[in-house]
Every structure is written in structure tokens, then in C-alpha cells.
Amino acid sequence: GDSVIQMQGQVTLSENDFLFINCTYSTTGYPTLFWYVQYSGEGPQLLLQVTTANNKGSSRGFEATYDKGTTSFHLQKTSVQEIDSAVYYCAMREGNMGYKLTFGTGTSLLVDP
């Protein structure tokens, strides 16, 4: 079945550091890939959607790309700020599987001021 692997459970950075989070996916279909962000005490919210391999999505200073060859997708930000401290989830929708999403296990980002 479909799966999404998110290996980095916790990341601690200082302000203005570079952020890079990576996920790998497995599916037999044509995926649409997402990044969701969850701030403390809230539900997750969509950060980025990436629908075309090797094309970038961008929002709030974050960029996302995916590589069909290595079945991986990445979230990055050049200069993180303390307000970016949150949990980041990668997620995948398989092409013909309705609107269900498969989520990774989440990366907890802590940015020290």
C-alpha cells in the first residue's frame, strides 16, 4: 500500500539557519504531495502543495520540490525564524484514490532565538 516515510523526528535550529526536511514516498499511482504545518495547540494546516515533479511550490518563504526518480520530496527554507517552530508533516494523495491523504510521522522544528 501507499506509504510516506519521514525520518527526521526532531530538528533544532537557530534563527537564520537553513531548514531542509526530506520525505520518501511509495505508491503505484501518480501522487500529489503536500506539506502541512501544525502550530502548538492547533490543527494542521496546508503549507504547500506540489503537483509536478521537479517544479517548486512556495509559500511563506518555504519551498517544496519533489523528485520522481528518487520518489522523495523536500521542504526547505533559507532562513528560519522563531515563529516557524512547529511540526511539519509531509503527505501524499494517490492519483486515483479519492481524497484520502497518507501522512508522514512529522518533524518537530524548534528554532532558538
Added chain:
Amino acid sequence: EAAVTQSPRSKVAVTGGKVTLSCHQTNNHDYMYWYRQDTGHGLRLIHYSYVADSTEKGDIPDGYKASRPSQENFSLILELASLSQTAVYFCASSGTGDSYEQYFGPGTRLTVL
């Protein structure tokens, strides 16, 4: 603004008791979902629904039932609560077509003692 609300926001239940978690959306969305969130597991889909009076099993449906009496309302029912069902539960809704964004509620923290 689109909104998903959940009630209660937190609950303490006894083992073997019945628990009902409620979700209401004003997004006019066809799809609604119930997820549980656990440390190390991320978000896992329990049940979902794409039309009133119909529900579908997600990835971890055992021990849970769902009910969708109207487009706006979706409930998660634990007939015999167990310790292993202690978690944070999120409801979400999404539309159809090219927009796959899921809108999440604020979550319900359930503790089973």
C-alpha cells in the same frame, strides 16, 4: 471563513465506557475525516465520509465507529473505550475537484483511564 469545530475539546473517559466525539463544518465540503495523532505515528486516518449517511473505513478503524447524519456533522464513536485509545483526535473536511486541501479542526484530547 471556512471552519471546522470539534467538541468536546478535551475529555476524560473510563475504560469500557462509551465516548462520542463530534465535528461540525461550515465549509460546504463533501468529504469529512477523523484522524488520531500519536507521538511517533503522526496522523492516521480512522474513518472518512464523502456523503451523508455513509462512512468508509480508513487505515485504523478497529475499535471505532463513525456517523455522518448530515453534510455538516460527523461523529466518532468509541463504544468500549480502551487505554490504547488515549490520543488527540482531529476532524477535517475537504472539497472535490482540483483542490485537495483538508481543513482541520482544533482537535480533541481524549484520555482514557
